[in-house]
Ligand SMILES: Nc1ncnc2c1ncn2[C@@H]1O[C@H](COP(=O)(O)OP(=O)(O)O)[C@@H](O)[C@H]1O
């Protein structure tokens with residue numbers, strides 16, 4: 001039994017499904033894994049993995065809500081459960097041909113992410129109210145909303161399901177993101193090499209893992225570096241009238257000429273300049289942001305390929321720049337994961353900007369880079385069930401290490 005394991009101290013294997021759809025909203029990544037051990041002895045074996053694209057209409061609804069479309073509470077409830085249904089389907093399908101899982105860790109679909117604020121702006125000020133709302137700050141806590149509620153996934157699959165991973169970290173004053181660094185540290189540390197694990201999804205995030213000696217765990221750090229593929233994907237969809245959703249292998253961008261001057265200008269903005277802890281989302285790196293880039297680009301006579309090359313450079317340069325600014329030292333190697341690691345032009349630009357640091361993929365260190373985030377949420381669910389904290393306060397800025405997620409027991413097993 002999963003929940004008895006910590007008490008017995010037994011090194012029992014648990015089969016867990018990790019589910020996530022990232023900010024690219026390209027589909028649900030599902031990983032079926034076997035997990036043993038607790039932390040430094042953590043062992044994870046990937047049994048099966050697949051990406052289940054959203055139905056087109058559902059994807060469009062999610063993207064519209066992410067972009068700020070107003071919907072009614074009834075529509076929100078329906079969207080929440082439509083997403084939960086897709087996640088439950090993914091969990092069912094990934095088990096076909098394998099022994100059944102005992103637990104699901106579902107990140108869900110982020111539709112809104114607002115980092116904590118220590119500013120003195122009030123809700124009244126932000127909404128331009130007529131003075132009816134209190135003038136004092138309501139809260140400095142962040143707000144992060146993931147749809148696809150875990151209780152529905154538990155009911156539809158009959159499996160215990162952990163969801164709502166970000167809430168406890170946010171309640172402790174943290175960013176609620178990134179949440180994968182502790183898992184990265186246990187799965188991808190190296191005895192002599194300092195590593196960066198760089199995920200390039202819609203948004204990009206890094207985990208820095210010093211060589212695993214002495215107090216190395218205390219020195220693990222991480223943050224969101226900024227845009228991954230989000231701006232590029234939006235631009236490609238725009239340039240192709242929706243016929244393509246991304247720049248396959250980065251070949252379109254590779255045919256253009258990047259504007260270093262524009263990238264330099266963009267890197268001066270607040271998000272890139274701010275020190276960690278920091279996290280971001282499609283709220284900032286949105287269609288509006290892209291319009292702003294185009295407006296700025298109009299001074300530089302950029303054709304579409306030049307614009308894509310420049311946006312790709314913004315992703316690469318924001319990553320490299322943040323390493324030089326915020327890491328205690330440059331790593332020996334950078335291990336890429338996420339869909340952006342398949343963008344060959346982006347990978348080459350990162351290699352050029354980071355030389356002599358080697359740029360590889362997590363696959364080369366034994367962890368599947370397409371499913372590392374899904375694997376991480378399986379581990380976080382496993383830790384939740386065992387009562388083990390999942391966040392790293394030095395990464396998220398939370399006041400304490402805390403257990404992440406809410407465990408939902410399916411009706412069939414609680415009655
Ligand atoms: N062959 C490829 N060439 C370039 N970009 C790719 C390729 N494959 C995937 N991508 C990019 O990766 C994105 C999906 O990455 P993913 O890690 O799933 O992000 P997220 O976690 O935000 O969902 C796609 O939207 C696309 O931009």
Ligand SMILES: [Mg+2]
Nearest residue numbers: 022024026027
């Ligand atoms: Mg994805």
